[in-house]
Amino acid sequence: MPRFRIDVFITNKPAIRDPEGESILQDLAIRNGFVSVKSIRTGKVLAMEIEAENVELAKSKVMEMCDSLRLYNPVVSSCSVRVASE
Amino acid sequence: MAQKMIFSLTSNELLAIKDGMKREPNDVELSIFDAQWAEHCSYKSSRSLLSLLPTRGKRVILGPGYDAGVLDIDNNQIVTIHIESHNHPSAIDPYGGAATGVGGVLRDILSVGTRPIAILDSLRFGDIEKSPQSRWLFKNVVRGIADYGNCVGVPTVGGEVEFDESYERNCLVDVVCLGLGRRKEVVLAEASHPGDILILVGGRTGRDGIHGSSFASRDLASGSDERSAVQIPDPLTKKLIVEATLKAHSGGYVRGLKDLGGGGLACALSEIADKGGTGLDVDLSRIHVREDGMSPAEILISESQERMLFVVKDELKDDVSAVFRRYHVQYSIIGKVTSSRRLVIRVNETKVADVPVDLVAHAPLQLWPSKRPEYLDLGVSIEKPPLPRNISETIIRVISSPNLASKKWVYEQFDYEVGLHTVLKPGDSGASVLRITDDKFIAISLDGRPNHCYRNPRQGAMGTVAEAARNTISVGAEPIALVDHLQFGNPGNPEVFWTLTESVKGIADYCRFFDLPCVGGKVSFYNEDVDTKRAIKPTPVIAVLGLLKGARHIRSRKLTPNGRMIVLIGQTENELGGSEYYRYIHGMSGGMPPNLDFHRERGAQRLVADAVRVGLLDAIDDCSSGGLIATISKMCIAGGIGAHIQLEKILSDCKRWDDLIFSESHSRFVVTLDPDKYQGLANIAKNHQIPYSLIGNVEGDKLVLTNNGDEIFSEGVHTLEKTSNDKIPSIMGH
């Protein structure tokens, strides 16, 4: 069975604040002269390897796991998957 | 896009508003009423009941009705105390909900002009041995409290954790905060001087937490509109606000101070105007917001975290602004105090709301019917459970049950040392002891006994106060005040309302008899399962504050070789109803709960206090949850020394060994002392007419129980400690 690398990105939902990202932007980037940087959002990346028949099944299996095991709290965070490689 | 407004005002309340305004209110005005008249802000269901609680005392400077209770501890020093819960937000986002709960109570302490010096928390979850959801909640609530408190630099010094199926769908997250300041520097949440300037300080106002306050006042629904109630913690900003506020305050720039909590700006404005007897004129366009396109109502009721409202003399606004800039804290000058007795809200020049302060600040009382629940009669006379066959195994199971096992896994995640106040650390005793000066200390204990309250709310509530008081006495302190947090289901359910009424009466009974003032409290309703409508067990949580003078009087539960005799003060009754033993071993909630006899309780408390004062006692602990065996075991573990207890010496009518060692009778203490001092203790006990029994000795490295010479239990203290320490980590997976 083919094996896929799937990256899971967990971030606060767009409407929900991210004080850590705000602090990195203000206190580190802008303060030290990188004023063209306009926004920083933090998050968590889970790099997974999964065996599946095809890439779509791999993605849906990973998403199913994220939802059913509460790898993120849907109240606060959004979760997206991206294919890193096959 | 502005959200559609959803109001939870009742039709009677709408009528009262129209009546008072003499016209139709607009949506912005309604949103102000909706926020301020929510249960959370107005206490409309509980206000008349709460007036039963005695609030005056010789040390009380400020009592309920302000952001924090303020107590005089002599020499111009004051201690402030407040309790808050964040139950509903924690149930959907345990990390953020618990963290912002800590943030909220810190602001209350800051609002009276005092520096927060300690946090305690009282946490309740479902059965973590069975429920993955409860484990998830527990883990993230603890982490949320830790990350927030640790970062702000306020130590979390104690508290309690209880697991019970009743909380499976409604976890309880209560936080107590203590503050320290000077008597002359108390600041009030009042805008008393027309012409003063209003400055909104701290985080930007966004859509987070919109309708959080009315959300907390409704049943916890699983729908999607909860999202807006999520509040994002920002402890770094909070730390800067704390320092900036105290700096501005010490500069003499602050005339009034109010934190923005439930109900947001709407509630803060109406409360400071009402208390100050003034009016306010506020321009919302000046407020630093996080999102474009927020409607006036959204700005008014937003519960964005980390915000404070300052009332400042006009000519000092530049000085105070300089302080905020230095600490990188954002601020906006949003309006001024007027003499109009009206709350006027504008956006630029356009008036968007104009409401009478008197009307908005005083929600009509809501009266609820009350009915004694039937279950109370059903479970009283029950058959005793079968006597367990294996004594050792039963004892080990009880004392290492999740409720009685060591909470080291929890408190090691908290910085309990920062601030150089913490004399007794978590686990050392039932109460925390904090240094104020090298010979003045405060003690605090936070307790809840829902399983007793479930059997008899009045007795249970009284007993909860007694237990918290005994814990402060056990460390050598004298109780000076309490705060309460009353957590119940839907007040519209007559049986729930009856249990609330009884609990308040129980607390009031205790306060009156012991002359102990209640200096603050909160009420949390709608803690019930959305599907079954089953309410949580009645859960009044009580924090008792004690004062202790002289470092030599500080005591802990740690056994030492100096106190070789073990004495049990008080009588052990056959009172197992609501006990941990019945609950955990037999799965029973019935039976007769412990009865609190005020005279006997006072005698026992005074006996211990007198004996401490003359230096008779070595280790002391209150004897309650889990009974005598749980107490002795904790004392052995804390001291790292063994003990031998002779069961036949215990003064009791109990016929069975399980009743004897697991009974949770009140008015008992376990103390140790040097044999030379035994006669002295006997004399004091006689004065107070309190029974006592010499039940054993501190010796060896094992905890041994014998009955008329037969050994019925023997276990190494190290094994007991390991079993107790390993319990929670083994359930949590690491």
Place this chain on the structure above:
Amino acid sequence: MKVAIVQFPGTNCDRDTYYILKDVLQADAELIWHEDLGMDTFDSAVIPGGFSYGDNLRAGVIAAHSPALRQLRKAGQDGKPILGICNGFQILIESGLLPGALLRNSSLRFVCRWVNVRVEAGNSLFTTFSRNGTILKMPIAHNEGRYYAEGDLLASLEMNGQIIFKYVDEGGQPSKPSNPNGSILNIAGVSNYEGNVVGLMPHPERASESLLSPFRTTDGLQIFRSMLRSVEVLLKR
């Protein structure tokens, strides 16, 4: 003789450190906001614990870019004693004044606990009051305290005597159970090559009064006393 106690946004052990230096040891200490720090007027500096900039991104990394660190780097080169406690240690590491890295605790949890710390080398300016092998009882309270250095660096630290403190058990052995955070070789504190810049994760300021110690000890004072004596010696030179 003057000691600067440097405050960053989020520093929270500044007042505690000040209390011990000023009130307990009667040293001439001053709390100083990071933007105002000029090391010309100070003979030594302490970076106290806390959560500078909320530990955002990585503990200590944002403060390490503060102008205050240029001041401290210069002072370090001049041989002035500089002590980083907990978050102060993290800042000194992130700014390169001290070698190695501090990673998240292996338990993945914040840990607050009293530990035994053994004094290793004798050539740091902060251990002149302690004999080698002395065991100090001090509390730790951190989330990112797992000291890490790779092979060659670690070997050079050992060779140069830059490992100053190790976590040990009651018997004085750097055993696995006595290691609270997974630090390599049980390392609790290190120095620069010269020995005048030291960082440690435990909190000596919390272990300087018998009233607050579960063991009635005041071991933390040894570190502060060593620092003050070193300053005196340097000033006499």
